[in-house]
Amino acid sequence: MRVRQGFHIHFGKLSIRVSVSRILVYLLVILLVCFTSLPLIYVVSTAFKPLDELLRFPPIFFVRKPTMDNFRDLLFATSSSSVPFLRYVVNSIFVSVATVLATIIISSIAAYSLVKLELPFKNAIFNLIVATLMFPATLMTIPNYMVINNLGLMDSYLALILPKIAGAFGFFFVKQFCDQLPDAFLEAARLDGANEWQVFTKIVFPFMKPACSTLVVFTFVASWNDAFSPIVYITQDAMRTLPVALQSIGTAGTLARAGAMAAGTFISVVPTVLIYTLMQRRVIETMAYSGIK
Amino acid sequence: MKKQKHGAAKRREAITGLLFVSPWIIGLCAFFAFPIFRSLQLCFVNVVNMTDYSVEWAGLDHFKEIFETDTWYIKHFLTSMKEMLLQIPLTNIFAIFIAILINKKFPGRTVYRTIFFLPVILGAGFVMSQLLGQGVQGEAMETVRSVLLPTQIRIYLGPKVTTFFTDFLSLITSILWKCGVQIIIYLSGLQSVSPSLYEAARVDSATEWEMFWLITMPMLTPIMLLNLVYSLVDYFINSDNLLFKHIQNTAFQLNQFENSSAMSWLFFLWAILLVLVIFAVMRPFVKKVKD
Numbered sequence: 094m095r096v097r098q099g100f101h102i103h104f105g106k107l108s109i110r111v112s113v114s115r116i117l118v119y120l121l122v123i124l125l126v127c128f129t130s131l132p133l134i135y136v137v138s139t140a141f142k143p144l145d146e147l148l149r150f151p152p153i154f155f156v157r158k159p160t161m162d163n164f165r166d167l168l169f170a171t172s173s174s175s176v177p178f179l180r181y182v183v184n185s186i187f188v189s190v191a192t193v194l195a196t197i198i199i200s201s202i203a204a205y206s207l208v209k210l211e212l213p214f215k216n217a218i219f220n221l222i223v224a225t226l227m228f229p230a231t232l233m234t235i236p237n238y239m240v241i242n243n244l245g246l247m248d249s250y251l252a253l254i255l256p257k258i259a260g261a262f263g264f265f266f267v268k269q270f271c272d273q274l275p276d277a278f279l280e281a282a283r284l285d286g287a288n289e290w291q292v293f294t295k296i297v298f299p300f301m302k303p304a305c306s307t308l309v310v311f312t313f314v315a316s317w318n319d320a321f322s323p324i325v326y327i328t329q330d331a332m333r334t335l336p337v338a339l340q341s342i343g344t345a346g347t348l349a350r351a352g353a354m355a356a357g358t359f360i361s362v363v364p365t366v367l368i369y370t371l372m373q374r375r376v377i378e379t380m381a382y383s384g385i386k
Numbered sequence: 387m388k389k390q391k392h393g394a395a396k397r398r399e400a401i402t403g404l405l406f407v408s409p410w411i412i413g414l415c416a417f418f419a420f421p422i423f424r425s426l427q428l429c430f431v432n433v434v435n436m437t438d439y440s441v442e443w444a445g446l447d448h449f450k451e452i453f454e455t456d457t458w459y460i461k462h463f464l465t466s467m468k469e470m471l472l473q474i475p476l477t478n479i480f481a482i483f484i485a486i487l488i489n490k491k492f493p494g495r496t497v498y499r500t501i502f503f504l505p506v507i508l509g510a511g512f513v514m515s516q517l518l519g520q521g522v523q524g525e526a527m528e529t530v531r532s533v534l535l536p537t538q539i540r541i542y543l544g545p546k547v548t549t550f551f552t553d554f555l556s557l558i559t560s561i562l563w564k565c566g567v568q569i570i571i572y573l574s575g576l577q578s579v580s581p582s583l584y585e586a587a588r589v590d591s592a593t594e595w596e597m598f599w600l601i602t603m604p605m606l607t608p609i610m611l612l613n614l615v616y617s618l619v620d621y622f623i624n625s626d627n628l629l630f631k632h633i634q635n636t637a638f639q640l641n642q643f644e645n646s647s648a649m650s651w652l653f654f655l656w657a658i659l660l661v662l663v664i665f666a667v668m669r670p671f672v673k674k675v676k677d
Contacts, residue, residue: 115492122487126501128555129562133504203410210403211396218411225418229623229657231630232650235428235643236421239439259413289402314507325638362508369507373500377570 133362140164140359147351163356167342176331181338182360188253188334189316195258196312197305203259204267205297209279210289226261234325241326252326253334257316263308270304271297306372314365335361428647448648459649462629474617476561481568481613482606486598488569489576499573506566567620568613575609576602607672614664622657629653 134154139147141159168178207218237256246252274297282292298305320336327333339357342350369376429448431441452459488498579602587597621627633653637646 115490118487118490119492122484122492122498125484125487125562126498128559129505130501131559132563133508199410199413202406206403206406210399210406212400212403212407218407221414221419225414225422228418228422229650229654231623231633232425232647232654233418233421234634235637235647236424237417239424240416240421255413256417259410259417261414261418264410289399289406293406310507321634365507366504369504370500373503374496377499377503 133366136355136358136362139355142352142355144352147355163352166350167353167356167360176333178338178357180331181333181335184250184332185317185335185361186364188250189313191250192254192257192316193309193312195254196260196263197308199258200260200263200308201267201271201298201301201305202293204264204271204301205293208268208271209274209276209297222261222264226265234321238325246326248327248329248332250332253316253319253322256322257312257319263312266308266311267301267304270301274300303375306375310369310372310376313368317361317365425647426651428644429651432644444644448644449652451645452649452652456645456649458632459629462632463653466627466629470618470621473561473564473621474614476557477565477568477617478610478613480561481565481572482610484565485569485572485576486602489573499570502562502569503566505563564620568617571613571616572606572609575606579605607668611664611668611672614668615661618657618660618664622653 138154138156140163141161142156143158143160143162146157206212207215212218241247241252241256246255278296278300279292282296287295318336319334320340323332323334323337327337335357339354339361342354342357427441430444430446432444432447434440434442484502488495488502583601583605584597587601592600629649633646633649636642636649
């Protein structure tokens with residue numbers, strides 16, 4: 094017989110049995126959590142550091158005298174070159190939101206009609222999707238550049254939005270949920286005289302909401318953090334997005350811009366963390382459920 | 387049971403369906419299917435004129451060039467393979483470990499789950515490289531090190547132990563930042579293991595250690611296969627990869643689109659080969675779960 098090690102804690106009448114191994118596990122988890130969130134905490138703390146703390150060696154982890162100087166620096170000092178910094182933020186927000194909306198609408202409609210409607214070439218289309226899922230994006234950068242160039246979309250927001258909309262990844266995500274929707278629901282709606290569009294907006298789309306909110310998170314984050322396609326497709330300074338702008342701040346003035354850089358990184362992290370914390374429960378459930386990323 | 391539909395209704399359904407699916411199909415063809423075809427074609431041709439895209443057949447010249455004139459490709463390839471061999475087992479071991487830890491019932495475990503998954507959200511692209519690249523690795527580690535290991539002890543132990551310690555800490559952080567998805571997949575695997583197995587084992591007075599190796603691990607093998615493949619693919623499509631940077635430089639700075647395509651196809655075929663190897667190696671270990 095194994096004897097469980099442990100001891101009791103008494104709070105008046107309440108007595109809690111605490112086992113040693115449980116405390117160890119708890120401590121270990123907290124330590125690992127600390128390590129994981131370390132970079133994030135560091136970004137937040139650095140964004141509010143005054144210049145002397147930023148440049149101090151050995152560096153300090155937590156800010157001692159928090160200031161907003163870095164943000165002021167980012168907003169005014171870096172915008173000397175004719176484009177205000179806020180413009181980059183607006184560009185990023187516009188591109189990401191447009192990408193998310195278009196992706197959600199287009200993939201959910203496509204998933205619904207491919208799964209639930211009787212279509213010609215259904216299997217051929219499915220095979221095409223599976224095939225594209227396997228190819229890495231790097232393989233497609235050059236031909237994508239050619240396509241964008243030939244469509245005359247260079248230096249337009251569409252060049253940043255269009256190539257990301259019809260991904261196989263987003264489709265599979267929504268498809269998994271669509272498979273589960275009972276046909277009887279759809280039949281009932283049709284008997285009541287709903288047309289296909291009404292069936293989609295009133296029944297199918299609400300049913301797919303968990304998958305869609307996960308898709309929102311992933312599309313938004315991918316579009317928001319994308320530092321590659323703006324470099325390739327955009328040459329005008331005024332149309333650049335946040336990651337590109339940050340890169341140029343980072344390389345332009347190293348020491349004097351350290352504060353602006355820290356504040357910029359903070360600004361670029363905030364929306365992604367925010368959108369994730371808002372939807373995290375659904376994200377993790379869908380991830381575990383569908384088994385693909 | 388499927389209801390039989392009449393001709394007109396069936397045709398109307400097909401038309402609506404095609405209408406619904408067409409924006410997506412057009413997008414997929416323009417930005418995924420066609421580019422894949424084009425990049426495959428680029429491996430074997432020389433582009434004579436970029437504006438009207440006229441090409442001439444080049445055979446295997448571009449592949450020859452990679453091995454004969456390109457000094458960096460093989461070098462970067464070997465470096466990333468070494469890194470991959472280190473990283474994939476480590477991320478998976480960590481992921482199993484963490485998944486088992488947060489599968490235990492204690493307060494606040496949903497919060498931990500959220501935090502462990504956070505790097506996946508932040509992890510894409512610029513922010514990740516910004517965080518792990520410069521500031522955090524150096525400065526944050528310095529702070530953590532001095533908290534965990536006071537200066538006096540460090541001096542006593544000497545520089546070698548100290549550097550080892552720092553490297554170890556930063557390795558842990560960067561590994562932790564790569565295993566978010568794997569943790570979630572393992573967690574769902576752990577939760578699908580039937581509790582009655584553990585109960586039966588406890589009745590037979592098995593220890594936790596024995597239960598881990600004889601129940602948890604065998605039941606996790608299908609999930610492990612999935613995760614290994616996932617980690618591999620994730621590593622291969624990660625744009626921070628040195629080899630990918632080289633491939634992109636070849637395309638967009640040297641303007642050698644054909645060579646760059648050939649390089650990425652070689653890398654891609656190698657990735658597929660590795661996935662097949664993983665399947666072949668894992669197959670004898672994967673237990674079929676009986677219903």
